[in-house]
Amino acid sequence: MLFPVSGVETPIFVPPLVAFVISFFTSMGGVSGAFLLLPFQMSVLNFTSPAVSATNFVYNIVAIPSGVYRYLREGRMAWP
Numbered sequence: 001m002l003f004p005v006s007g008v009e010t011p012i013f014v015p016p017l018v019a020f021v022i023s024f025f026t027s028m029g030g031v032s033g034a035f036l037l038l039p040f041q042m043s044v045l046n047f048t049s050p051a052v053s054a055t056n057f058v059y060n061i062v063a064i065p066s067g068v069y070r071y072l073r074e075g076r077m078a079w080p
Contacts, residue, residue, distance in 0.1 A: 034059045
C-alpha cells in the first residue's frame with residue numbers, strides 16, 4: 001500500500017493488524033491506545049508528525065466516548 005502524499009509504502013495488513021493488537025490490550029485497561037500508535041506510526045511507518053497527530057486525535061475522538069458509553073451501559077461508571 002502506497003500513501004502518495006507522505007510517500008510511505010507498507011504492506012496493507014500491517015497498520016490494521018498493529019492497531020487491532022494495540023487496541024485489544026489497551027482496551028482491557030480502559031485506556032486509549034493512541035499513545036502507543038504514535039511511536040509506531042513515526043518510527044516503523046515513517047509518517048510525519050502532522051499526519052500522526054491528526055490520526056491520533058481521530059482515534060481518541062472515537063475511542064474515549066465509546067469507552068464511556070460502555071461503562072454507562074454496564075453500570076460501572078462511578079458517579080459522585
